[in-house]
Amino acid sequence: MADVIFIQILRAYLARVPDDGGGFLGALRDPSTAAALAAMHHRAEAPWTVASLAEEVGLSRSVFAARFTQLVGEPPLGYLTRLRMQKAATLLRDGASLTEASRLTGYASQASFGHAFRQWAGVAPGTYRKQPHQVGKKGPQDSLENTEGAEQQPDGAEAPSEPGGGPGAHPSR
Numbered sequence: 001m002a003d004v005i006f007i008q009i010l011r012a013y014l015a016r017v018p019d020d021g022g023g024f025l026g027a028l029r030d031p032s033t034a035a036a037l038a039a040m041h042h043r044a045e046a047p048w049t050v051a052s053l054a055e056e057v058g059l060s061r062s063v064f065a066a067r068f069t070q071l072v073g074e075p076p077l078g079y080l081t082r083l084r085m086q087k088a089a090t091l092l093r094d095g096a097s098l099t100e101a102s103r104l105t106g107y108a109s110q111a112s113f114g115h116a117f118r119q120w121a122g123v124a125p126g127t128y129r130k131q132p133h134q135v136g137k138k139g140p141q142d143s144l145e146n147t148e149g150a151e152q153q154p155d156g157a158e159a160p161s162e163p164g165g166g167p168g169a170h171p172s173r
Contacts, residue, residue, distance in 0.1 A: 027071035032057040036068060040080050044087055045106035050076055085120040088113070092129040101125065 028034045035057045040048065053076055054064035068076045084105040091101040102113030117125045 024072060027068075030067065030071055032059050032064065033068055033071050036064070036076065037072075037079075040076075040083060044080070044084050045104055047106065048077070048080055081116065082120070085117060088117055088125070089121065089128065092125055095129075098125050 028037070036053050039046075039053065039056050046052075050065050051061045053068075054061045057064060059067070065076060068079075072079055074082075084107075088101045088105045091104060096104070098110050098113065102110050105113065107113035107116065114125055117128070121128050123131070
């Protein structure tokens with residue numbers, strides 16, 4: 001019953017959010033952005049590129065990237081990298097090996113995973129796993145719902161954040 005009430009409250013809130021506002025929840029009102037977010041959350045380990053996400057939601061690459069960035073507050077691959085790192089942090093806290101964490105987050109190697117994780121968390125994955133963590137404590141970076149301060153290039157282009165060697169790289173290679 002509480003789930004139904006929560007969903008009704010959320011629907012009422014979203015119905016009142018202006019089309020050009022609302023942050024992350026407002027982004028869920030846009031069908032293509034919502035579909036891209038769902039795809040990333042359901043298959044974070046997939047070898048996503050801006051082009052493959054745009055194709056997934058039926059938009060051109062440039063329209064998709066601009067709309068996603070405007071509505072979510074950061075470029076698609078920046079969001080995806082943060083999502084992957086938060087998933088990795090949870091996996092490591094739960095005792096996953098570095099190999100398992102890198103595989104489940106879409107990285108082609110432990111080295112590329114370790115580099116990305118170190119940039120995000122400020123410590124190596126193995127060190128992070130050994131540190132005591134409080135229950136309910138947020139990760140080293142902002143949560144996915146808080147996108148203020150997201151790093152963007154001056155021209156709106158995305159900083160290179162594609163794991164495993166760049167666009168089109170497949171995690172199994």
